[in-house]
Amino acid sequence: MFAFAGWHPFCYHQAMTVTPVLLDVDPGHDDAVALMLACGAPELAVRAVTTVAGNVPLDKTTRNALQVLSLIGREDIPVGAGAEAPLARALRTAEDVHGESGLDGVKLAEPTFSIDRRGAVELMADVVEASAEPVTLIPTGPLTNIATFLAEYPRLKENIDRIVLMGGSIGPGNTTPAAEFNVYVDPEAARVVFESGLRITMVGLDVTRQATTGPKEVERLRTLGRIGEVTADLVTFSSDDYRKVFGSGDPPIHDAVAVAAVVEPAVLETHPMRVEIECESELTRGETVCDLRGVWGKTPNAEVALELDRETFFGILYRSLGELVD
Numbered sequence: 017m018f019a020f021a022g023w024h025p026f027c028y029h030q031a032m033t034v035t036p037v038l039l040d041v042d043p044g045h046d047d048a049v050a051l052m053l054a055c056g057a058p059e060l061a062v063r064a065v066t067t068v069a070g071n072v073p074l075d076k077t078t079r080n081a082l083q084v085l086s087l088i089g090r091e092d093i094p095v096g097a098g099a100e101a102p103l104a105r106a107l108r109t110a111e112d113v114h115g116e117s118g119l120d121g122v123k124l125a126e127p128t129f130s131i132d133r134r135g136a137v138e139l140m141a142d143v144v145e146a147s148a149e150p151v152t153l154i155p156t157g158p159l160t161n162i163a164t165f166l167a168e169y170p171r172l173k174e175n176i177d178r179i180v181l182m183g184g185s186i187g188p189g190n191t192t193p194a195a196e197f198n199v200y201v202d203p204e205a206a207r208v209v210f211e212s213g214l215r216i217t218m219v220g221l222d223v224t225r226q227a228t229t230g231p232k233e234v235e236r237l238r239t240l241g242r243i244g245e246v247t248a249d250l251v252t253f254s255s256d257d258y259r260k261v262f263g264s265g266d267p268p269i270h271d272a273v274a275v276a277a278v279v280e281p282a283v284l285e286t287h288p289m290r291v292e293i294e295c296e297s298e299l300t301r302g303e304t305v306c307d308l309r310g311v312w313g314k315t316p317n318a319e320v321a322l323e324l325d326r327e328t329f330f331g332i333l334y335r336s337l338g339e340l341v342d
């Protein structure tokens with residue numbers, strides 16, 4: 017049994033419920049960490065990974081996902097390539113943060129397997145339909161694939177337990193003063209998701225900004241074998257670009273927080289509220305307008321994360337990465 021200060025995973029002799037999950041990603045350094053955390057966590061069964069254009073174009077996010085899964089020996093997980101562009105807008109990418117490749121700063125071997133012929137939406141549908149237990153979707157990029165899946169397969173919503181997404185913010189954005197990147201890139205897709213009627217947990221910048229990786233965290237990561245070293249390199253690269261773009265501070269591993277919230281919901285304090293997505297105004301496009309005080313009197317459509325238990329989060333990260341075959 018691994019024991020970390022602040023968080024003790026299940027005693028492994030206890031019956032542990034395993035949650036079937038599907039990650040929809042745009043790697044991206046923090047998506048790569050999220051993928052490895054999900055694959056290392058015994059509480060999760062990663063049934064598929066789908067890729068979307070976001071941090072970098074689709075061909076690169078897809079290659080990056082294949083490389084990360086090859087690195088950790090998880091060629092058994094099908095990877096479906098999805099949308100090359102948002103539903104109704106031109107793609108906006110983030111090479112300034114993630115580099116040209118989307119994973120600059122780390123040298124990963126060539127992928128050892130290829131994408132699934134079905135593509136993201138069909139793969140998502142097959143996985144959700146075939147699952148004996150309702151599936152949790154964990155999108156960590158623009159929500160284009162998720163919105164398309166919900167539009168094309170509405171009957172499969174009954175086999176989705178919830179959507180735990182990294183995106184949005186109650187407070188300031190990171191791409192504009194109003195908007196967080198994932199929602200900014202495809203606000204129409206985000207509106208479809210938040211209006212889907214499904215259980216949603218919004219893991220926004222308000223909490224992910226607390227998941228910063230400084231020298232202490234990098235040092236600990238480097239004690240976790242080869243995978244820990246790669247993760248340390250990923251976050252170390254991000255820090256240089258993060259400071260260039262955002263001026264200071266250590267880079268947050270935004271996406272990993274959404275995965276940890278499925279491993280251990282107690283890592284977040286959330287509050288139910290109505291969230292509406294701005295799609296009309298160019299000034300505030302992509303803003304997640306969160307009715308924290310209920311002034312609209314509308315039915316809440318999301319559990320919005322307010323606080324992160326940093327110690328529990330990093331305990332989950334270290335434990336999960338430590339589980340990966342080295």
Ligand code: RIB
Nearest residue numbers: 044046156157197198270
């Ligand atoms: O705003 C942060 C989000 O945008 C993260 O998912 C990061 O990977 C980028 O996609």
Ligand code: CA
Nearest residue numbers: 044047156157
């Ligand atoms: Ca991402």
